Structures are given as C-alpha cells and as structure tokens.
Amino acid sequence: xxHGNITGGKRLSASEAVRLxxxxxxxxxxxxxxxxxxxxxxxxxxxxxLTKLDEHLGQLKDxxxxxxxxxxxxxxxxxxxxxxxxxxYAEVYPLRGGLNAWLGASLPxxxx
Numbered sequence: 001x002x003h004g005n006i007t008g009g010k011r012l013s014a015s016e017a018v019r020l021x022x023x024x025x026x027x028x029x030x031x032x033x034x035x036x037x038x039x040x041x042x043x044x045x046x047x048x049x050l051t052k053l054d055e056h057l058g059q060l061k062d063x064x065x066x067x068x069x070x071x072x073x074x075x076x077x078x079x080x081x082x083x084x085x086x087x088x089y090a091e092v093y094p095l096r097g098g099l100n101a102w103l104g105a106s107l108p109x110x111x112x
Contacts, residue, residue: 011096014105017068020093026066027059031080032099036072040109042102050076053083063089070095070102 012020020026028045030037037047048056050071060067067089069077077094084092095102103109 010093011074012068012093013096014102014107017070017093017095017102018107020066020068024066026068026091026093029060029067029069029080030099031069031071031076038111040111041099042068042070043108043110045070048080050080053080057087060084060089063087064091066091066093068093068095071098073100074098 010016021028028042030041030045030047031050031053032041032047033049034047037045041047046056046059048059067084069080069084069092071077071080074094074097077098081092081094097104099109
C-alpha cells in the first residue's frame with residue numbers, strides 16, 4: 001500500500017503522486033500564483049498561493065486527509081509543507097520537481 005511507503009515526509013515522484021491520488025484521494029494544493037494556476041494545473045487542484053496560504057486554510061478542514069503540495073519546480077512547496085505540518089496536518093507530501101516533473105512524465109493538466 002502506498003501509505004506505508006510514503007509516511008514520514010518523503011518528497012513524492014510524479015508516479016508516486018499518481019498512486020497517492022488514485023489510492024487515497026488527497027487534497028491537491030497548488031501554491032503557485034493564480035496566473036500560473038490558470039495556465040494549467042493538476043486535476044481538482046486548489047490554488048492557494050504560498051504568499052496567501054493562511055487565507056486558504058479554511059478549505060483544508062480535515063487534518064487527517066493527505067495533502068499533495070506542488071509548485072513549479074518543487075522548492076516553494078517545501079515551505080508550504082513545513083507550515084502545514086506545523087499546523088497539525090498529519091500527511092503533507094511535496095511533489096518532487098513540481099509541475100515541471102509532472103509534465104515531464106507526460107501526465108495530464110487542466111485549465112478548468
């Protein structure tokens with residue numbers, strides 16, 4: 001099971017993120033700017049720009065539900081992950097390489 005393999009704060013590869021999405025229905029959190037989000041994002045992602053993350057915490061009510069966090073390259077998501085873990089969210093995983101790695105793996109994005 002994917003849960004046993006990724007607890008403990010591991011940065012997920014694109015394929016591991018797909019398994020998390022398919023097996024555990026995480027909240028998918030895009031911490032890029034709204035302009036970048038509109039250009040393309042993971043399906044069902046919530047846009048919560050890193051600079052305004054606090055304003056979006058109300059959308060993350062279930063602290064036990066896994067959260068997959070990504071940005072463009074993978075560096076900004078680490079800041080968001082640290083913040084969410086300190087606030088008591090149990091399972092928060094950054095996408096290693098961010099959206100670029102996702103696209104590099106030929107995985108789909110949406111503009112809707």
